[in-house]
Amino acid sequence: MLAATSRSIGKLGPSRHPWYVTGTKGDVSTLVMRRRAPLSGRVTLGDDATCEWVVFLAAGDSVTRDALRIAGTAIDNVGPDIDVIYGDTRHDIKRDDRLPTYQRRPSFSPERLRSHNYIGEFIMAKRSLVDSVGGLAMLTDTNSHDRNLRLTERARRVHRSPVIFNVTPSGNLLPDANVDAVAQHLARRAIAADVVFDADTPAVRVRRRLQHQPKISVVIPTRGSSAELRGMSTPFVVNAVRTLVERSTYQNFEIIVVADTPTPAAVRAELSEIGGNRLLIVDYDKAFNFAVKNNIGVAHSNGEFVLLLNDDTELISPDALETMLALFEDGNVGIVGPILYFEDGTIQSAGHVFTPDPTDMYRLQPATIRGAHNYVRVQREASSVIAACLLTPRTVFEAVGGLSTQFPGNWNDIDYALKVQQAGYSVIFTPHAEFFHFESKTRVALRIESEVSKLGNRWGDILDDDPYFNPRLQRFINMWRSDFHTDRSYEEALGPTAPISSK
Amino acid sequence: MLSPRAANDVEQLLAKWQQADDDAGRAAAIRRQAVLRAQGVEIRDYEFREKPNDWVHRDWMRPIRFVYRNIPRGVRMELKKRLAK
Numbered sequence: 001m002l003a004a005t006s007r008s009i010g011k012l013g014p015s016r017h018p019w020y021v022t023g024t025k026g027d028v029s030t031l032v033m034r035r036r037a038p039l040s041g042r043v044t045l046g047d048d049a050t051c052e053w054v055v056f057l058a059a060g061d062s063v064t065r066d067a068l069r070i071a072g073t074a075i076d077n078v079g080p081d082i083d084v085i086y087g088d089t090r091h092d093i094k095r096d097d098r099l100p101t102y103q104r105r106p107s108f109s110p111e112r113l114r115s116h117n118y119i120g121e122f123i124m125a126k127r128s129l130v131d132s133v134g135g136l137a138m139l140t141d142t143n144s145h146d147r148n149l150r151l152t153e154r155a156r157r158v159h160r161s162p163v164i165f166n167v168t169p170s171g172n173l174l175p176d177a178n179v180d181a182v183a184q185h186l187a188r189r190a191i192a193a194d195v196v197f198d199a200d201t202p203a204v205r206v207r208r209r210l211q212h213q214p215k216i217s218v219v220i221p222t223r224g225s226s227a228e229l230r231g232m233s234t235p236f237v238v239n240a241v242r243t244l245v246e247r248s249t250y251q252n253f254e255i256i257v258v259a260d261t262p263t264p265a266a267v268r269a270e271l272s273e274i275g276g277n278r279l280l281i282v283d284y285d286k287a288f289n290f291a292v293k294n295n296i297g298v299a300h301s302n303g304e305f306v307l308l309l310n311d312d313t314e315l316i317s318p319d320a321l322e323t324m325l326a327l328f329e330d331g332n333v334g335i336v337g338p339i340l341y342f343e344d345g346t347i348q349s350a351g352h353v354f355t356p357d358p359t360d361m362y363r364l365q366p367a368t369i370r371g372a373h374n375y376v377r378v379q380r381e382a383s384s385v386i387a388a389c390l391l392t393p394r395t396v397f398e399a400v401g402g403l404s405t406q407f408p409g410n411w412n413d414i415d416y417a418l419k420v421q422q423a424g425y426s427v428i429f430t431p432h433a434e435f436f437h438f439e440s441k442t443r444v445a446l447r448i449e450s451e452v453s454k455l456g457n458r459w460g461d462i463l464d465d466d467p468y469f470n471p472r473l474q475r476f477i478n479m480w481r482s483d484f485h486t487d488r489s490y491e492e493a494l495g496p497t498a499p500i501s502s503k
Numbered sequence: 504m505l506s507p508r509a510a511n512d513v514e515q516l517l518a519k520w521q522q523a524d525d526d527a528g529r530a531a532a533i534r535r536q537a538v539l540r541a542q543g544v545e546i547r548d549y550e551f552r553e554k555p556n557d558w559v560h561r562d563w564m565r566p567i568r569f570v571y572r573n574i575p576r577g578v579r580m581e582l583k584k585r586l587a588k
Contacts, residue, residue, distance in 0.1 A: 065584075254505060272504060280505035292517075299516040300508045356551050401524030419527045422534075449550070456549020458531040461538040463549075 054130045056139070056147060058121035060169060064090075067165040071124055074159055083155035085124040087165035088472065091173060101173060102482045103373060107467035108158035111428055112380035114185065116177040116203045117145035118373065122166040125151045146181035153189060162471050175373055177202045191330065201370070201377045205432060208326035216253040216321060216391070217303030218244065221284070221293035222311035224263030229343070229438065235267045236438065237311035242274050244309075250321035253307070254278045256297040261285045291403035291412040294387070298397060306397050310388040312438040316341070320433035324391045327379075327428050334396045334425025335417055337385025338433035339376070341367060348437040350375075351382035351429035355475045356463035357447075358414045360386060363478045372480035382429040383421075383468050387413030389435050396420055410448070411455050418459045 053071075057063060071085050091101040105118060112118050121144050130136055133150040142150075152158050179197040182204045186193050193208040222237040229239060241255055255275050259268065261283060268281055282300050284293055298306050305325065317323070324336040340348040345367045349360035362369060362376050370377055387403070390413065400419040403412040417427050456463060465471060474483040539546050571579065 256505075275504070277504060280507060282507055295517055295520060296513065299513040398520065399523065400527050401520040401522070404524045404528065405521065406524075406528070418531070419524075422527065422531060452550060453548045456551075458528050458535065460549035461535050463551075 055124045062167045064164050081156040082159045083126045083129045084158040086119045087161040087163050090164045090167045092167050092169050093171045104470035104472050107160045109381040114206050115378035116175040118175045119148045143178050145178040149185040177204045179204050203378050208329040210326050213252050214304035216305045216307050217301030218253050218255045218307045219297030220309050220311050221258045223260040224267040238270050240311050240313050243314045247315050247318050249318045256301050257281045258284050258293045258297040289408040291405045295402040308387050308390045314436040316434035323433040334420035335427040336391045337429050338435050339431045340435050340437040349386045352384035353469045354463040354466040359478045375480050379430045382427050383466050384414045384417035388437050
């Protein structure tokens with residue numbers, strides 16, 4: 001098993017950034033690599049306390065020939081505060097269609113790392129960081145999830161290079177998860193939370209403990225329209241409010257319904273009956289503007305948190321509000337979005353990615369789907385979540401100016417999420433809070449060029465390079481899928497996979 | 504039922520948020536332009552880039568691929584090594 005590892009080390013360099021490679025253990029499960037000019041391509045074994053960087057590599061995996069050169073370039077170009085570097089992995093297995101299998105990874109996603117070890121076995125860290133979090137011997141002995149958590153929680157900057165750094169013969173494409181490692185990490189970070197291990201995924205679910213019970217203002221814009229729901233004609237907004245009131249185990253909320261003037265009196269009466277003294281209906285008689293309607297609703301509300309909710313939604317998991325609310329205990333979270341399903345149980349949205357077209361991930365896929373590397377099943381950072389159901393603190397909403405009225409129909413949620421991140425907060429998607437969203441499955445958001453331009457002129461560079469996506473993935477689709485058609489290495493292009501993947 | 508906020512207060516809040524959004528938008532645009540400038544990319548109105556060039560499957564690659572696969576293994580390995588650098 002170790003022959004491949006040794007061979008790959010032997011082939012490293014020569015490159016512009018020469019490295020010495022030393023093994024601290026007989027099984028070469030940890031390699032210590034030291035950058036020093038000018039001798040290149042030389043490999044020595046044995047720990048070296050003067051080395052600058054440590055590379056952790058699973059026994060049996062191979063380092064790609066370019067890995068260290070690319071890491072060296074990143075160290076030189078990105079900034080001196082880089083403490084940790086990771087990249088992508090190729091699984092050297094042959095599937096039926098003979099395509100190689102890749103693990104393309106997003107930029108650093110701390111919440112996801114608490115759920116599972118998406119970074120994998122290969123990670124580079126500064127020697128000083130390694131020493132400060134417990135030393136090489138300890139990090140070599142512990143499991144990779146624990147090691148990655150320890151390294152990243154103290155790193156000044158974690159850098160992701162979207163290139164293949166290591167090749168593994170392992171056929172397991174699901175990141176592992178270690179519940180003890182996560183529990184210890186939470187204790188070190190003083191995050192009050194319970195951890196539950198889901199062995200089937202595998203993943204760790206981190207449930208923060210709510211320290212207080214803040215009031216949520218639920219803002220629902222509506223026209224009072226009805227549709228067939230489970231065989232009965234039901235006004236959407238009535239169903240949304242009723243299910244929230246009847247099913248939610250968290251009841252400290254008020255409901256602000258922003259109703260277009262034509263909203264039927266019967267619907268208003270029914271809402272008043274269900275909502276009682278915690279409901280407010282605000283009339284809206286101007287031209288349709290989703291952003292303005294929501295902003296007006298928030299302006300009339302008093303809660304510490306704001307839940308933007310479409311009228312065609314329905315609460316599924318009774319503890320959804322607590323689950324979402326608890327994530328704000330960290331203090332740096334600006335938005336939390338749940339997973340949304342269509343009426344037939346297929347996924348409507350599992351967070352957005354920019355491909356560069358803002359896309360609902362795994363839309364129309366069955367609820368049982370894991371997504372690539374359990375993407376759908378884990379709590380994680382996202383660049384944006386859909387405003388059909390989005391929880392945000394009022395202070396953050398006000399600080400960034402609410403939903404931008406420049407986007408009356410589409411993409412106000414994208415713009416809002418990006419403004420929130422620009423202000424220093426993160427956006428979290430959680431699959432542990434579930435709602436229905438009875439949007440038409442065939443609805444395709446009309447792409448208006450002026451809106452593309454407006455959104456792009458603010459955020460174009462992020463749309464083109466979404467940090468929670470990977471430039472080596474297929475664009476303009478709603479799946480996390482490697483792009484076999486473009487961005488290939490010469491080796492891949494000339495090899496046997498090219499004509500097969502062109503089918 | 505809850506009582507609505509006074510219309511004047513709501514208008515003031517909306518105006519304040521509008522201002523904050525304008526500021527955030529301006530800051531975002533400036534940041535984007537700085538990023539583009541640093542990358543040496545021309546600053547112009549944004550539009551979605553379509554798929555990058557799929558050079559792998561261009562017709563001119565077919566004979567190259569054919570030749571590559573049929574050359575002796577040693578030569579092919581040597582080429583791979585050089586191309587991978």
